[in-house]
Amino acid sequence: MYEILEKEVLAPTIKKVKVKAPLIARKTEPGNFIILRVDEKGERIPLTVADHDDKTGEITIIFQEVGYSTKLLGSLEKGDYIQDIVGPLGHHIKMEGYKKVVLLGGGSGTALLYPKVKGFYEMGAEVITITGARTKNLVILEEELDNYSDRLFITTDDGSYGHHGFVTDVLKDLLDQEDNIDLVIAIGPVPMMRAVADMTEDYGIKTIVSLNSIMVDGTGMCGACRVTVGGETKFTCVDGPAFDGHKVDFEELMNRLSFYQDEEALAGEMEEEVNG
Amino acid sequence: MALKPKKTPMKEQPPEERINNFDEVPRGYSDEDAALEAERCLQCKHQPCVDGCPVSVPIPQFIQAVKDGDVIKANQIIKSKNNLPAVCGRVCPQEEQCEEVCVMGIKNEPVAIGRLERYVADYNMDRGTDKASKEEIEKYRIPELEGKKAAVIGAGPAGLTAAADLAKYGFKVTIFEALHATGGVLRYGIPEFRLPKAIVDEEVEGIKNLGVDIQLNVVVGKTITIDELFADGYEAVFIGTGAGLPKFMNIPGENLNGVYSANEFLTRVNLMKAYKYPEYKTPIKVQDKVAVVGGGNVAMDAARTARRLGAEKVYIVYRRAEEQMPGRDEEIEHAKEEGIIFKLLNNPVAIHGKNGRVDKMECIQMELGEKDSSGRRRPIPIEGSNWMLDLDTVIIAIGQSPNPMLTKNTKDLETESWGGIITDENLKTSRAGVYAGGDVVTGAATVIKAMGAGKKAAENIKEYVLNKNK
Numbered sequence: 148m149y150e151i152l153e154k155e156v157l158a159p160t161i162k163k164v165k166v167k168a169p170l171i172a173r174k175t176e177p178g179n180f181i182i183l184r185v186d187e188k189g190e191r192i193p194l195t196v197a198d199h200d201d202k203t204g205e206i207t208i209i210f211q212e213v214g215y216s217t218k219l220l221g222s223l224e225k226g227d228y229i230q231d232i233v234g235p236l237g238h239h240i241k242m243e244g245y246k247k248v249v250l251l252g253g254g255s256g257t258a259l260l261y262p263k264v265k266g267f268y269e270m271g272a273e274v275i276t277i278t279g280a281r282t283k284n285l286v287i288l289e290e291e292l293d294n295y296s297d298r299l300f301i302t303t304d305d306g307s308y309g310h311h312g313f314v315t316d317v318l319k320d321l322l323d324q325e326d327n328i329d330l331v332i333a334i335g336p337v338p339m340m341r342a343v344a345d346m347t348e349d350y351g352i353k354t355i356v357s358l359n360s361i362m363v364d365g366t367g368m369c370g371a372c373r374v375t376v377g378g379e380t381k382f383t384c385v386d387g388p389a390f391d392g393h394k395v396d397f398e399e400l401m402n403r404l405s406f407y408q409d410e411e412a413l414a415g416e417m418e419e420e421v422n423g
Numbered sequence: 424m425a426l427k428p429k430k431t432p433m434k435e436q437p438p439e440e441r442i443n444n445f446d447e448v449p450r451g452y453s454d455e456d457a458a459l460e461a462e463r464c465l466q467c468k469h470q471p472c473v474d475g476c477p478v479s480v481p482i483p484q485f486i487q488a489v490k491d492g493d494v495i496k497a498n499q500i501i502k503s504k505n506n507l508p509a510v511c512g513r514v515c516p517q518e519e520q521c522e523e524v525c526v527m528g529i530k531n532e533p534v535a536i537g538r539l540e541r542y543v544a545d546y547n548m549d550r551g552t553d554k555a556s557k558e559e560i561e562k563y564r565i566p567e568l569e570g571k572k573a574a575v576i577g578a579g580p581a582g583l584t585a586a587a588d589l590a591k592y593g594f595k596v597t598i599f600e601a602l603h604a605t606g607g608v609l610r611y612g613i614p615e616f617r618l619p620k621a622i623v624d625e626e627v628e629g630i631k632n633l634g635v636d637i638q639l640n641v642v643v644g645k646t647i648t649i650d651e652l653f654a655d656g657y658e659a660v661f662i663g664t665g666a667g668l669p670k671f672m673n674i675p676g677e678n679l680n681g682v683y684s685a686n687e688f689l690t691r692v693n694l695m696k697a698y699k700y701p702e703y704k705t706p707i708k709v710q711d712k713v714a715v716v717g718g719g720n721v722a723m724d725a726a727r728t729a730r731r732l733g734a735e736k737v738y739i740v741y742r743r744a745e746e747q748m749p750g751r752d753e754e755i756e757h758a759k760e761e762g763i764i765f766k767l768l769n770n771p772v773a774i775h776g777k778n779g780r781v782d783k784m785e786c787i788q789m790e791l792g793e794k795d796s797s798g799r800r801r802p803i804p805i806e807g808s809n810w811m812l813d814l815d816t817v818i819i820a821i822g823q824s825p826n827p828m829l830t831k832n833t834k835d836l837e838t839e840s841w842g843g844i845i846t847d848e849n850l851k852t853s854r855a856g857v858y859a860g861g862d863v864v865t866g867a868a869t870v871i872k873a874m875g876a877g878k879k880a881a882e883n884i885k886e887y888v889l890n891k892n893k
Binding site for chain 1 (some may be wrong): 601668669673678679680684690703
């Protein structure tokens with residue numbers, strides 16, 4: 148059992164929890180994720196470790212409530228326990244050797260982007276961060292990102308805050324105006340990552356995306372998370388979650404992510420009933 | 424009284440009833456059945472059955488105790504060698520082990536050793552007399568090993584057995600398990616209707632009773648490394664991480680929705696209890712027409728599970744003939760009784776989709792040619808014999824190999840090209856103090872072979888630590 152030490156509501160549906168997990172905290176590097184199971188009857192879900200402190204043995208998880216399990220997790224308070232957490236899993240992103248990096252985060256993907264922003268900044272790279280949200284009250288981690296970015300751009304779909312439009316609008320301007328961008332990283336909904344990858348391909352700039360496939364065990368024993376990258380089948384949990392955005396079959400990824408839609412909707416309805 | 428030529432039958436849940444539930448199919452022996460069957464044992468002096476058992480259970484002795492009506496003693500005799508008898512009595516392929524060499528089996532059916540072992544284990548579990556007493560444990564203690572730390576990686580049959588034996592010697596044993604539950608393949612692979620999970624829980628309790636500590640949710644190689652274990656004062660490490668990496672066929676359409684590896688399918692159902700969805704929150708999607716590709720026990724388990732999840736038509740698609748099927752005869756028989764349709768001498772060449780979902784599987788007929796390196800006749804495709812099978816789900820059960828997660832993240836641990844860990848005859852790896860056994864060394868094999876390896880490794884670890892500390 149893993150105790151929740153702190154909880155914070157970042158936006159109406161985006162929550163941040165700090166959990167005691169010393170073994171995981173000691174080994175985590177930016178890009179690693181964990182698999183957790185909220186309770187005995189729960190499913191195993193993958194979530195990125197947003198932050199970690201090996202001295203205190205704490206890890207921070209930021210997540211958006213999108214279905215049954217994340218809503219249940221969001222309902223837990225300080226002092227409550229999470230049944231199982233395993234990690235750190237997946238490859239962390241190699242950060243050495245880049246001078247100028249553009250990092251894009253969409254929606255709750257921004258939380259997953261944050262450890263990479265911090266990581267690249269601490270490595271001494273020039274960090275340009277673009278975070279996009281649907282509307283103003285869904286913008287998260289503005290201060291944290293600002294602390295570790297040389298430049299920070301915020302976009303909202305409805306124009307209620309920052310640039311009116313998509314993260315790709317800002318990226319397009321940067322690609323046209325800036326020299327020497329040697330890496331782009333995009334984390335967010337699949338259509339956003341795909342749009343970023345399509346755009347940077349024309350400019351020949353290396354682009355890494357972090358894939359959010361369906362996972363069960365997260366240790367490479369089942370292949371639920373398989374994706375096609377450069378024509379080959381890869382397991383997101385062990386070969387990723389970060390991949391070359393120019394080689395990912397996004398169409399297939401979106402199809403696979405939609406497989407359990409009906410079941411997820413059913414679980415959601417049942418939870419509505421429970422909560423009235 | 425003349426000896427009965429046939430095994431005392433075991434009652435089973437009828438097929439038409441059992442395809443609607445996940446309850447265990449064979450019901451086990453009653454006291455009377457067990458007494459009748461025990462009478463069939465000839466108590467031979469040379470005991471070939473014991474040599475046939477990978478963990479050398481003193482079979483005639485325990486059967487004698489059953490004859491004498493002392494089922495508690497029978498259990499103690501079994502447990503002196505076998506730490507998981509309720510599991511073994513159920514899932515061992517006795518027909519190619521202890522029962523194959525049973526003298527009774529030369530002219531008649533062999534003694535039903537597996538059924539008797541199961542009876543003894545269940546009898547004692549039901550009465551709470553299955554846990555080893557302090558005195559029994561005391562018999563194995565080696566004072567020099569008292570309190571020395573040993574680490575076991577993986578809580579499957581090999582790891583559980585090694586841990587139990589090491590604990591009996593006096594080691595302070597910690598098992599590190601990546602999943603949130605113990606048992607390895609006993610938990611996530613073998614379905615409830617063949618091995619109830621309550622039985623696995625009970626066996627694991629017996630091992631904890633020996634003083635073994637079990638740490639769940641720890642992926643060695645990720646959460647902690649073997650080097651760190653040694654730095655933490657562990658004197659020796661046993662690797663029993665199994666062969667859990669699923670093989671795919673690499674044919675077009677394999678990433679369509681509705682295509683599962685057997686590992687994913689069975690993990691969802693067994694470990695995550697997706698068959699109880701939505702009470703349990705992990706979903707599984709099976710509709711009307713399911714094909715399972717492969718001919719081993721995993722394929723039978725997946726097919727029979729799909730049937731229980733409500734699939735109308737479940738096919739086994741296997742590239743060789745029935746005689747070459749690696750699955751146990753009993754499981755193949757059970758599958759047939761449950762209406763599984765066998766499409767033998769057929770191999771998939773492509774999976775075709777509609778709207779991103781499985782719609783049809785294209786198969787090619789096969790014929791058998793010369794024997795290959797495995798001694799089985801090689802299947803050869805018959806040109807132009809392609810045909811289509813209407814489906815909505817495909818489950819790939821063509822085998823597994825060792826997961827490279829641990830070996831990739833451990834320095835100086837030598838492996839075979841297919842991923843298996845290389846060991847010497849004492850199950851010692853290329854690294855001092857590190858032993859390995861079970862599927863991670865042999866590739867996917869049987870539960871009892873893994874247990875045999877765990878036992879042997881524990882014995883060699885004992886010798887190694889005793890010598891090291893001289």
